[in-house]
Amino acid sequence: MYLGLDLGTSGLKGVVIDDDGNVLAQESVSLVVTSPHATWSEQDPESWWQACIDVIQQLQQRLDLSKLKALGLSGQMHGATLLNKQGEVLRPCILWNDGRSQAQCASLMAQFPELIERSGNLAMPGFTAPKIRWVQENEPEIFDQLAFVLLPKDYLAYRLTGLMSSDCSDAAGTLWLNPQTRQWDDTLLAATGLTQAHMPIVYEGCDLIGVLSDSAAKLLGLPQLPLVAGAGDNAAGAVGMGITNPGQGFISLGTSGVYFTVSESHKANPLNTVHAFCHALPNRWHQMGVTLSAANSLSWFAKLVDKSVAELLDALEDSELTQTNVLFLPYLSGERTPHNDPLANGQFVGLTNTTNTPAMTLAILEGVAFSLLDCQNALDSAGSYVDELSLIGGGARSAMWRQIIANVLNKRLIYRDGGDVGPGLGAARLALLGEQQSQGKEIEALIAEYCTLPEVLEVHEPNGVQASYYEHKYALYQAVYQATKGLNDALAQLSS
Known part of the structure; x- marks a missing residue:
């Protein structure tokens, strides 16, 4: 058996697979995000470790679990976990959806024009490097103690093994890694006052990095398992869904929304806010468009009206509503693709006395689909076109939402078995690949054997009946953001 641990934003999931790659069991524990100030998003790394134990x-x-052969990790990307020389956490981790470092992004881009060329990406508040610049400028007493910077899943690896490690898919999201060389870049590190001494060793995602320490194995009741480097959540999700070859792609409807495509080389297109990262498997890269609040938009609304997400979706289906004049911008945490705007606000437009909950629910489903269309347009401009997409993530369980996305993207969508397991399955598969590779087996043959596409559960072909409706509404969606951007900026200054 092989264990994959996926450290998400809202929870940690464990997935166990057998030697044939079949899922045997999965369990999860919830996590809490704190927001002490506007645009801030933090978590306590100790809560990750406790969730791992649980x-x-x-x-x-x-x-x-005494029969486990290896363990793999996946996790939320970009988080800045800061440790001192003793390996102690210095402050809460600054998460991927934290927007406080907008000014630091601007200064990095102005002071280091080579940043885009060397990293292949724009400086965005979600990435790790600007967060460190913010700490340097706003918490100098913390920065002076800083000895190591780890990404969230790599902090778990440290607690499990005592080793400082990362993988190139996760590390590419820091702005310190050169995706072409798949290693840390000294020039990029120097831009935030760091050196390679602050950084973990970078491996391929399926490489074994070490074994569980005596203390961790005893605490967890596990054998001293080998551990692979693992992957960032989206790359791990791709491995779990068998999206490993150029021309393949998927959409993840988790807390955030991700449009992910695989390429045979590093294809940077930063001016269109495309993320160009390393894949978790050797000799592969990927491009992503990211919308920061996908399924989170629906969860937020459900909490607001004191309903469950399932109740909202059931009420919408019962209403038989397929069109609404209500428009929703899902920018509850700002937005990445295509705006790179941490101050963008979520908005409902078109509300009247007759607006009801189903209309607002439908507007949310459409708004997230439009944000994914923004991602698709950006990726198309980068030469990352795909004919069809698989779906993963909690939001993908809604057949109605899947069909809306297929209609808006005008793309064939495939909902596959195991889509709700996602990155945890990918982490377990990486553990399997690493353990088998350590026995002398060739990695490409192993990828072909184990990283297969799961069984098709449902196929959604785009329905052209409402094509003109979606086309017109998408144009309004784009226009509303442009028309209100100045107001959003003013409101952000007012609240600060």
Whole structure:
């Protein structure tokens, strides 16, 4: 058996697979995000470790984990976990959806014009490097103690093994890695006052990095398993869905929304806010468009009206509503693709006395689909076109939402078995690949054997009946952002 641990924003999930790659069990524990100030988003790394302990205990009640052969990790990208020389956490982790470092992004771009060429990406508040510049300028007493910077899943690896490690898919999202060389770049590190001494060793995602320490194995009740480097959540999700070859792609409808395509080389297109990163497997790269609040938009609204997400979707289906004059911009945490605007606001437009909950729910589903169309247009401009897309993530469970996205993107969407397992399955597959590779087996043959596409559950072909409706509404969606951008900036200054 092989264990994959996926450290997400809202929870940590554990997935166990057998030697054939079949899912045997999965368990999860919720996590809490704090926002002490506007645009801030933080988590306590100790909560990750406690969640890891709890998930493994839950799995042990279902399976004999003494039979595990290897462990893999995936996790939310970009988070800045800061440690001192003793390996102690200096402050809460600044997460991927934290927008406080907008000014630091601007200064980095102005002072280091080579940043775009060397990293292949724009400086965005979500990335790790601007966060460190913010700490340097606003918390100098923390920066002076800084000895190591780890990404969230790599902090778990450190707690499990005592080793400082990362993988090139996750590390590419820091702005310190050169995706062409797949290693840290000294010039990029120097831009934020760091050197390679502050950084973990970078591996390919399926490389073994070490074994569980004596103390961790005893605490968790596990054998001293080998651990692979793992992957950022989206690259791990791709491995879990068998999206490993150029020309393949998927959409993830998690807290954020991701439009992911695989390429045979590093294809940077930063001016269109395309993220160009390394894949978790050797000799592969990927491009992403990211919308920061996908399924989170629906969860936010459900909480606001004191309903569950399932109740909202059921009420919409019962209403038989397929069109609405209500428009929603899902910018609850700012937006990346295509705006790179941490101050963008979520908005409902077109509300009247007769507006009801189903109309607002439909507007949210459409708004997230339009944000994914923004991503698709940006990726197309980067030469990352795909004919069809697989879907993963919690939001993908809604057949209605899947069809709306197919209609808006005018793209064939395939909902596959295991789509709700996602990155955790990918982490477990990486563990399997690493353990098999350590026995002398060739990695490309292993990828072909184990990283297969899951069974098709449902296919959604685009329905052209409402094509003119979506086309017109998408134009309004784009126009509303442009028309209100100045107001959003003013409101942000007012609240600060």
